[in-house]
Amino acid sequence: MKRLAIPVFLMMLLMGNAYAQTKTGAGAKKAPAIKAKPAIAPAPKKEDVEDGKVLLTKSDCLACHKVDTKVVGPAYMDVARKYPYSVANVELLSNKIINGGSGNWGAVPMAAHPTLAAADVKKMVAYILSLNTK
Numbered sequence: 001m002k003r004l005a006i007p008v009f010l011m012m013l014l015m016g017n018a019y020a021q022t023k024t025g026a027g028a029k030k031a032p033a034i035k036a037k038p039a040i041a042p043a044p045k046k047e048d049v050e051d052g053k054v055l056l057t058k059s060d061c062l063a064c065h066k067v068d069t070k071v072v073g074p075a076y077m078d079v080a081r082k083y084p085y086s087v088a089n090v091e092l093l094s095n096k097i098i099n100g101g102s103g104n105w106g107a108v109p110m111a112a113h114p115t116l117a118a119a120d121v122k123k124m125v126a127y128i129l130s131l132n133t134k
Contacts, residue, residue, distance in 0.1 A: 043085065043130075044085055044126035044129065044130055045126070048122070048123045048126040048127075049123075049127045049130045050127075051120075051123045051127075052123035052125070052126045052127030052128070055120050055123055055124050055127075056127060059113075059116070059124070060113075061124070064111075067131065072108055073108070073110065074105045076128045076131055077131050077132075079093070079128055080128055080129050080131040083129060084129070084132060085129040085130065089125075089129065090122055090125050090126065090129070093125045093128070093129075094118060094121045094122050094125050096110060097113055097116065097121050097124070097125070098112065098113055098116060098118065098121055099112050099114070
């Protein structure tokens, strides 16, 4: 009985493979590709944008940045054009503000601001990215 079971199993495998090849061969119709819709980033909350603007005016950020003019660092409008509003970009820029960084806008490094609360920094970034008027 064991000798018969193995050949039957192999035959079933081979037949299944042959059947699969007829369905996926050159003459087989392909299913239409489903295109994923791009994820639409939610707009920042209005209160976060307003709070962020107030927090920026109370911080030392305006010593190096202006809304529409490059000073030491880039203009906020340029940052908003480079980084469209998304949760990922808010996280990225918030981390850069808190930890500092360099190389994205030239040789001058961004000073770290470790004493700022993460929630406040996210509101500041929400304000900055809301300036994108494309």
